[in-house]
Amino acid sequence: MASSMLCTQCGTVAVSRPVTPGSGWITFILLWFFIVPGLIYWIWRHSSTYEVCSHCGSKNLVPTTTPFAQAMIATQPQVAASALTEEQGRKDTRVGAVILVGIIAILVILGKLTSCGSP
Numbered sequence: 480m481a482s483s484m485l486c487t488q489c490g491t492v493a494v495s496r497p498v499t500p501g502s503g504w505i506t507f508i509l510l511w512f513f514i515v516p517g518l519i520y521w522i523w524r525h526s527s528t529y530e531v532c533s534h535c536g537s538k539n540l541v542p543t544t545t546p547f548a549q550a551m552i553a554t555q556p557q558v559a560a561s562a563l564t565e566e567q568g569r570k571d572t573r574v575g576a577v578i579l580v581g582i583i584a585i586l587v588i589l590g591k592l593t594s595c596g597s598p
Contacts, residue, residue, distance in 0.1 A: 482542060484543065485542070488539045491561050493565050494565075497530055499527070500529075501527075
């Protein structure tokens with residue numbers, strides 16, 4: 480699971496999102512008509528992927544485990560609220576995943592039980 484990052488631009492604590500530079504359409508056209516330049520462009524695009532803030536799109540991210548981020552979370556109320564919201568969202572996601580796995584397990588068990596009774 481990806482770790483939370485602090486955006487020094489907007490003060491949001493959230494999981495970053497990856498950005499791939501260039502255009503998917505250009506990649507498709509180059510691969511369709513010109514295979515070698517298309518492969519070069521595709522390799523460049525995917526080797527140049529970088530992480531940005533999921534809220535504002537800034538590249539100015541630091542891990543929340545760094546002393547700088549810990550100081551910002553401790554001293555700035557809006558950053559602390561953002562960190563608390565992010566942590567609550569992660570807990571909700573974990574609970575939802577556990578519930579989903581439980582429902583799937585119950586459905587599989589019920590399917591096995593009903594198939595055992597049929598000839």
